[in-house]
Amino acid sequence: MAVAIRDASQAFAIEDRTLPVLDRVSLDVQPGEFVALLGPSGCGKSTLLRLLAGLDRPSGGTVLGDGVPITAPDPSRVLVFQDPTLYPWRTVRANVSLGLEAQGLLRRQSHRVQQAIDLVGLTGFESAYPHQLSGGMAQRVALARALVNDPRLLLLDEPLGKLDSLTRLSMQAELVRLWQRSGLTALLVTHDVEEALLLAQRVIVFSPRPARITAELVVDRPYPRHRDDPHLVSLRREALGLLGLET
Known part of the structure; x- marks a missing residue:
């Protein structure tokens, strides 16, 4: 852009x-x-x-x-803040999927969630919760949540x-x-x-x-x-x- x-x-x-x-x-x-x-x-x-x-x-x-x-x-256009601002009750996968979910695209394009998780190097942590992540890993989730929208x-x-x-x-x-x-x-x-x-x-x-x-x-x-x-x-x-x- x-x-x-x-x-x-x-x-x-x-x-x-x-x-x-x-x-x-x-x-x-x-x-x-x-x-x-x-x-x-x-x-x-x-x-x-x-x-x-x-x-x-x-x-x-x-x-x-x-x-x-x-x-x-x-x-x-997506904005990533200093704080990851993850929902503590949602897993990594569920946090990353928020954008697609809000747009009503999750069912048809759920594969993009895994692609974003893989892209930021969190493969294997899909079912983890925010409290189980380090600060760097939490920020990777925030990046994946932004990238899943294909900005x-x-x-x-x-x-x-x-x-x-x-x-x-x-x-x-x-x-x-x-x-x-x-x-x-x-x-x-x-x-x-x-x-x-x-x-x-x-x-x-x-x-x-x-x-x-x-x-x-x-x-x-x-x-x-x-x-x-x-x-x-x-x-x-x-x-x-x-x-x-x-x-």
């Missing part, structure tokens, strides 16, 4: 004042591209993902998917933020493999500079709230990437400088 954001602004009314969150953001993402949105916590990155998911409408500007204004949620745009809102460091490294590599196998367009929100550079083809750097795009970094390196790659080290230094952090 091609994404086009044109002068998108967003503000929220809080008591008797207006809080600006996005300030005339414009961005194009090509079909099949992996783009990371990098910026300080609370700057408005997640708000932009919600606009792309159709969960909110911009207060100004337009947000387009394949040239069509995004005005409501659609199975072709064309995958929106990732810091999905690895609460994982331990070793699990996070493993899941970073898994996200790249999932993206490469599926061919979908992916946008990742993160405030982890290294994660953005390891996963994305382009890194869009945002200012503090209200978010404005301050820079774009092109990561022209093949996968899998290595943290000690001199080019990535240089880009990391540049990104930290753009964020006002010491390098």
